[in-house]
Amino acid sequence: xxxxxxxHTYYGESHILQGLDLSVEDDEIVALVGRNGVxxxxxxxxxxGLTPPRRGTVRFKGEDVTDLEPHEIAARGMGWVPEDRRxxxxxxxxxxxxxxxxxxxxxxxxxxxxxxxxxxxxxFADKEAGDLSGGQQxxxxxxxxxxxxxDLLLVDEPSEGLAPQIVSDVxxxxxxxxxxxxxxxxxxxxxxxxDLADRFYLVDHGVVVEEGDTEGVTxxxxxxxxxxxx
Amino acid sequence: MSATALSLGVADPAPLLATGGAVxxxxxxxxxxxxxxxxxxxxxxxxxxxxxxFGLMGVLNFAHxxxxxxxxxxxxxxxxxxxxxxxxxxxTIGVFxxxxxxxxxxxxxxxxxxxxxxxxxxxxxxxTYQILLTFGxxxxxxxxxRIVLTxxxxxxxxxxxxxxxxxxxxxxxxxxxxxxxxxxLYLFEVLIGGVVLVAVWLFLTRTLYGLYIRAGSEDTxxxxxxxxxxxxxFTVVFGVxxxxxxxxxxxxxxxxxxxxSVLLSVDVLLYAFVVVIIGGLGSFRGTVxxxxxxxxxxxxxxxxxxxxxxxxxxxxxxTIFLLLVGMLIVRPQGLYGVEEVGGx
Numbered sequence: 281x282x283x284x285x286x287x288h289t290y291y292g293e294s295h296i297l298q299g300l301d302l303s304v305e306d307d308e309i310v311a312l313v314g315r316n317g318v319x320x321x322x323x324x325x326x327x328x329g330l331t332p333p334r335r336g337t338v339r340f341k342g343e344d345v346t347d348l349e350p351h352e353i354a355a356r357g358m359g360w361v362p363e364d365r366r367x368x369x370x371x372x373x374x375x376x377x378x379x380x381x382x383x384x385x386x387x388x389x390x391x392x393x394x395x396x397x398x399x400x401x402x403x404f405a406d407k408e409a410g411d412l413s414g415g416q417q418x419x420x421x422x423x424x425x426x427x428x429x430x431d432l433l434l435v436d437e438p439s440e441g442l443a444p445q446i447v448s449d450v451x452x453x454x455x456x457x458x459x460x461x462x463x464x465x466x467x468x469x470x471x472x473x474x475d476l477a478d479r480f481y482l483v484d485h486g487v488v489v490e491e492g493d494t495e496g497v498t499x500x501x502x503x504x505x506x507x508x509x510x
Numbered sequence: 511m512s513a514t515a516l517s518l519g520v521a522d523p524a525p526l527l528a529t530g531g532a533v534x535x536x537x538x539x540x541x542x543x544x545x546x547x548x549x550x551x552x553x554x555x556x557x558x559x560x561x562x563x564f565g566l567m568g569v570l571n572f573a574h575x576x577x578x579x580x581x582x583x584x585x586x587x588x589x590x591x592x593x594x595x596x597x598x599x600x601x602t603i604g605v606f607x608x609x610x611x612x613x614x615x616x617x618x619x620x621x622x623x624x625x626x627x628x629x630x631x632x633x634x635x636x637x638t639y640q641i642l643l644t645f646g647x648x649x650x651x652x653x654x655x656r657i658v659l660t661x662x663x664x665x666x667x668x669x670x671x672x673x674x675x676x677x678x679x680x681x682x683x684x685x686x687x688x689x690x691x692x693x694x695l696y697l698f699e700v701l702i703g704g705v706v707l708v709a710v711w712l713f714l715t716r717t718l719y720g721l722y723i724r725a726g727s728e729d730t731x732x733x734x735x736x737x738x739x740x741x742x743x744f745t746v747v748f749g750v751x752x753x754x755x756x757x758x759x760x761x762x763x764x765x766x767x768x769x770x771s772v773l774l775s776v777d778v779l780l781y782a783f784v785v786v787i788i789g790g791l792g793s794f795r796g797t798v799x800x801x802x803x804x805x806x807x808x809x810x811x812x813x814x815x816x817x818x819x820x821x822x823x824x825x826x827x828x829t830i831f832l833l834l835v836g837m838l839i840v841r842p843q844g845l846y847g848v849e850e851v852g853g854x
Contacts, residue, residue, distance in 0.1 A: 328735060354737035366732050368725045379725045380736050382718060428737055 281306050281432055281462045282327060282358075287336030289319075289326045289486075296322045297333065298486035304432070309463040311477035311494065313470055319486040320466040321363060324434040327464070328360055329353045341431065355383065359430035359461075363437045365421040369410030373401055376409050376420055380427035394423040397456055415446035422453050426461060433457060436466045451476060474498070541690045542813045543806065548696025550805025551703020552768070555761050556778050557785035557797050558710055559754030565727035565792030566740075566747045568637065569629060572644040574755050575779030576651035577617060581759025582770035583655065584616070585609040586673030589763070599678040610760045614753040621752025625745045633741075648775065655772050669769030677764045695765060702761050706754070707798065714794060719746055727792050784834045790844030799845055804830055 282304040289297040296319045304310045312320045325331040327338055329350040338346045345353050354360070368376050374391065381390040395402035398419045404412060409420055418438060425433050438454060439447045447469075454476060457463070467473035473480065474494045482490035560574045588609035593602050624647065632639045656666045664670055681698050684691040714720035722743045726733045734740050758778070762768035768777070785804055789796025811826040822828075837844060 330731060330735065349739075350731075350734040351737050351739045354735055360735045362732065362735070366729055368728045368732070370728060371721075371725060375721060375724075379721055379733065379738070382722075383737060424736070 281341060282464065283337075283339040284323065284327065285337040285339070287323075287326055287333045287338065289322055289331055289333045291322075291331070296486050297326060297336075299336070300483070300487055302481050302488055302491075304462060304464055307462055308478045309458050309465060309476055311473040311480040312464065312466045312483055313473050313480055314483040316468070318483045320483050321436055322486075323483065324360070324436055324464065324466060327353075327434060328358055354428065357429065357431040359425040359428050359433045361421045361425040361433065361435040361438065363440065363466075365414075365417045367409040367412070367417050367420050367424070370408060372406050373409055373412070373420055374405040376424055377401075377427055380424040383428065390427055394427055397426075398423050398453065413446075414442055415449060418442060418446075418450050419453055422450070422457055426457050430461060432462045432464070434464050434466075437468060438465070439467065439469050439472055447472070471498075537688075537690045538813075540688070541692060542809050544687070544690070544692045544700075545696050545813075546806035546809030547802070548693070548699045548805070549808045550801045551699045552758070552761060552765070553781055553785050553804050554798060554801035555703050555706050556755065556758035557782040557789075557801060558706065558794070559751035559758070560782045561786040561789065561792055561794065561797045562710075562723065562747055562754070563751035564786065565794070566723050566730070567629075567744050568730075569640045569644070569748070570637065571748075571751065572641060572779065573624075573648040573651060574644075574751075574782055575775040575777070576648040576655075577621070577752050577755040578759040578762070578778040578782075579655065579770070579772060579775040580651060581613050581617060581756025582673075582763045582768075582774055583659075583670070583759070584613045584756070585760030585763045586670060586770045588612060589676040590672045593676040597676075599680050602676060602678040606760070606764075610757055613756045613760050617756035618749040618753035622745050622749035624752070625748035629748065630741065630744070648779075652772055652775050659772070666772040668773075669766075669771045671769075673763045674766060674769055681764065699761060699765070706757065710754070710794065713750070719743060723747055781830075784830055786844075787834060788837045788844055790847030793844065793846035796844055796846035804833065807833060 282302075284300055284302050287297050287300045288295065289300075300319065300323060302310070302312075302323070312323060314320055322331060326333050327340070329338075329345065329348055329352075333346065336346070337344060340353065340356060340358060343356070345356065368379065371379070377391050377394055378387055381387040384390040395405075400416060401420060401423060404416065409417060412420065422435070422438070425435070435454065438450050442450060451472065454463070454465070458476075465473060465477055467476075474497050477494045480490075480492065480494050480497065481488045556575075556578055560571060563569055563571050563574075585606075589602075589605060592605045597605070628643060628647065629640065632643060659666045659670075677695075681694045683694060685694050685697070687697075712720075714724055722733060722738055722740070726738075726740055726743060730740055733743075759770075759774070762774065762778075763770055768774060781804070785800045786792075786797055788803065789798070789800030807829050808826050811820075811829045814820045815823060815825050841847075
């Protein structure tokens, strides 16, 4: 589904990804874990073309998309649920979803599917997204990411800033989303990431330092502990 | 707008203050308010394109006023060519609307080409490049206008009088409105401003591109990440913004305060910037409200000057720019400024 091969990405002169490799297979959930600032979010941005790599290759569904514009990559079926949600605060919930469903043959039907999955959103359909709670905004961001008929969903820090009881709702939403969508998940909450994902990549200083199945892996695991503690 | 021009366009206070008393005071207030709405309609029309372009693209278009100036001349040209002494009132107004449509179409197309060929190549550079580029385009348009006008035997400054001569009688003078003498041209400007406002509102709220624009004004990067070719939207918006600037020029063509002149380019740009900064750069709602505030402030201060309560002829301009300065100090993002999230 997604392959990053020897990717080097910069912000100005800051060398963030330093030859990162990863691959994501169909129908799996892959977690990217690691300390703050090691390049997890940049990996997602690089995959989607928002911060293109200076070197290396990004392949999506077998196609080299390294030099494509973000909208061209997104149109090929890659969705994004960004850090901090980034809902369109002055648009209503329905309008937020309609932007995402712009390419659908029947946008209203797609919105209906989103409401079936997230019934709470239908109640707030005419409310401005900026007036929603953090958890509701996260639901909206996930629904928006799923509406584009995406085969791959990049989810960045979905539990950030949410109360624990809301996080469990978000986890359920992500499980529902993963039923028919491959997912790459960046998550600071290690236990949550391991619960949700099938495999993990541990990132440090812009490269993958460990990878494997999530089964039985805890933050006390010697393989990961030294990379997760400051 | 010069002080002389200002004093030519103000309300004659005599009909408003013929008698004393509360009723006359109320009539005066309503008269000033109606004139303020007329000015607000003008300010809204000349500023709305600027705010749409900045909202989505983050481009401060310094050529906006020059396009308004071109719109005034092109609209004037259509009227002068088509309207003769025997042309009736309805036909003249019909020609006015036809001129508006033609000018909008031509300048929208020209604006789209300018975006594609000149602005698109410098999106990745700092905003300074866009400012310098559009300022340069503005100077080029002004100089071309001067050359063309001079070759046609028309003085670039002051205003070209011929189009004003086509103003139908029904829009000249004042009309009695609930016992209040109101300039008919202001009522016409309120009508046109209202039509433009509704048209832009419908475009923003009822079309897919309008939805993209409103979403992109908040977070351009997120819009791209949802699979939308935001650069195509940039071209559409810059074209429409340019067209709206020119429509503003057509509206000003009959107004003796403004009228077609090359200096209109700078005059319009100053007022357009004041309105969009007070309203909040990129905010349609802010532009509507700020145009109302500036229009009414202009009308009230003009009335104070013409009644002799204040003898300083530049009171209106000073007040408007003080409003701008006050807003920049108290609320730099403007009344409805949108916080930038995803960059442009």
